Structures are given as structure tokens and as C-alpha cells.
Amino acid sequence: MADTRVLTIALSKGRILEQTLPLLATAGLTLAEDAEKTRKLMVDGDYLGTPVRFLIIRAADVCTYVEQGAADMGIAGRDSLLEYRPRVYEPLDLEIGRCRMCVCGPKALVDAGVPERGSRIRVATKYDSLTSQYFLTQGVQAEIIHLYGSMELAPLVGMAERIVDLVETGSTLKANGLVEETTLFDISSRLIVNPASFATRRKQVGEIINGLREAVKTKGNG
Numbered sequence: 001m002a003d004t005r006v007l008t009i010a011l012s013k014g015r016i017l018e019q020t021l022p023l024l025a026t027a028g029l030t031l032a033e034d035a036e037k038t039r040k041l042m043v044d045g046d047y048l049g050t051p052v053r054f055l056i057i058r059a060a061d062v063c064t065y066v067e068q069g070a071a072d073m074g075i076a077g078r079d080s081l082l083e084y085r086p087r088v089y090e091p092l093d094l095e096i097g098r099c100r101m102c103v104c105g106p107k108a109l110v111d112a113g114v115p116e117r118g119s120r121i122r123v124a125t126k127y128d129s130l131t132s133q134y135f136l137t138q139g140v141q142a143e144i145i146h147l148y149g150s151m152e153l154a155p156l157v158g159m160a161e162r163i164v165d166l167v168e169t170g171s172t173l174k175a176n177g178l179v180e181e182t183t184l185f186d187i188s189s190r191l192i193v194n195p196a197s198f199a200t201r202r203k204q205v206g207e208i209i210n211g212l213r214e215a216v217k218t219k220g221n222g
């Protein structure tokens with residue numbers, strides 16, 4: 001049965017938003033307010049004459065809203081998708097928010113070599129699950145120190161020997177005397193869709209996916 005509720009799209013506030021808005025506009029999705037300025041968390045919008053609405057939320061929460069069906073679609077970093085493994089479809093790489101997830105550490109420690117099998121280290125990260133899995137595969141006993149941001153500080157104050165974090169330009173690492181040791185994943189932002197919405201709103205959701213796919217191509221050629 002067709003779903004008659006207004007289609008809801010969850011957007012990450014923060015650094016991806018600036019790159020997201022032009023892609024949405026090219027695909028015919030517009031917001032009634034400036035998403036980068038408004039304090040509203042739910043903003044009315046339009047898709048080629050049909051009302052839609054946008055949720056402006058924290059990056060890590062987009063997966064939850066879409067998985068729960070509170071949003072039909074969303075834009076989330078591959079880092080969040082890998083860490084939280086939400087039950088959502090991931091039909092499109094939007095090719096924005098590009099960076100990599102790396103194991104990093106103080107230069108002297110990294111130069112001394114990767115931690116030996118059987119050794120114990122402390123690793124600061126917000127990606128607890130991915131970090132545990134990685135060090136398990138290396139046979140290294142990693143104590144996870146969970147942080148919400150600024151992971152690069154942890155080795156400087158002696159709280160961890162390594163961090164697992166995102167690296168784009170490398171300038172945050174450099175400014176804090178850290179270097180990359182291993183790249184775990186290439187990251188970019190993905191369009192995600194709630195499976196039930198995909199089934200019940202197939203036409204509109206399909207059109208938006210195609211519109212965004214074209215917008216990504218246009219941007220790539222521009």
C-alpha cells in the first residue's frame with residue numbers, strides 16, 4: 001500500500017552539510033530554510049513540487065533515524081555505517097565527505113613498528129567496534145578508550161598508544177606530532193534508505209536516488 005506521509009530525509013549537520021546541500025539542489029530537493037543557520041531540527045522542503053521534510057541531526061544519529069523508520073532516507077558517513085551496521089539499504093556513494101579511517105600514533109611509536117602479536121595497547125577512538133575487530137585480527141590486546149572527538153590529544157597526554165580516527169588532509173595529525181600507521185577504510189558519505197520505505201515508496205524514493213545519482217555524476221564532470 002502506498003505511504004501518504006511526507007517523505008522525510010535525515011541530513012548530517014556538521015562538516016558534510018555544506019557539501020550535501022548543492023547535491024540536493026541539483027537533484028531537485030530544496031529546503032525552506034538555510035540548514036546551516038537554522039536552529040530548527042525539522043525543516044520543510046520540496047521535491048519537484050511535492051512537500052518533503054528534512055531532519056538536521058548529528059552524523060552518528062542519521063543511521064538510527066533511518067533504521068527506525070523515523071526518516072525514510074538519510075545521508076551518513078561510511079564510518080558510521082561500518083561502526084553501527086544499521087539495517088538500511090545503501091544505494092549510492094555520494095562521493096562527498098571523503099577521508100580515510102586510520103590507525104595513527106606518535107611518530108616514535110609508529111617508527112618502532114606495529115604492535116607485536118600478544119602485546120597490550122590502549123587505543124583512543126569513537127569507533128569502538130571497528131577498532132576492537134581490527135586489533136583482534138592483529139592478535140593485539142587493545143583496551144578501547146572511548147572518546148567523542150579530538151582523539152589526537154589522547155597519545156599526547158599519555159592516555160593511549162594509538163588512535164583510530166578519520167584523516168583527510170593530515171593536518172590535525174601533523175599539528176599534534178602523530179603519523180598514520182595503517183589505513184583501515186576509505187570513507188565517503190552514502191545515501192541510505194529504510195527498507196520498508198524503499199518498498200512502500202518505491203516510485204518517489206527511486207526517483208530521488210536517480211536524481212542524486214545524476215547530481216553526483218554532474219558534480220564529478222563539473
Ligand SMILES: Nc1ncnc2c1ncn2[C@@H]1O[C@H](COP(=O)(O)OP(=O)(O)OP(=O)(O)O)[C@@H](O)[C@H]1O
Pocket residue numbers: 012013014015016058059060076077078079080097098099148149166167168169187188189
Ligand atoms: N576530516 C574529515 N574529512 C572528511 N570527512 C570527514 C572528516 N571528518 C569527518 N568526516 C565525515 O563527516 C561525518 C561527520 O563528521 P563531523 O565532524 O561533522 O561530525 P562528528 O564530529 O563525527 O560528530 P558530532 O560533531 O556530531 O559529534 C563523519 O561521520 C565522516 O563521515
Ligand SMILES: O=P(O)(O)OC[C@H]1O[C@H](OP(=O)(O)OP(=O)(O)O)[C@H](O)[C@@H]1O
Pocket residue numbers: 015148149150151152165166167168169170171172173
Ligand atoms: O586530516 P584532517 O583534515 O586534519 O581532518 C581530520 C580531523 O577531522 C575530524 O575531526 P573534526 O574536525 O570533525 O573534529 P572532532 O575531532 O571533534 O570530531 C577527524 O576526527 C580528525 O580530527
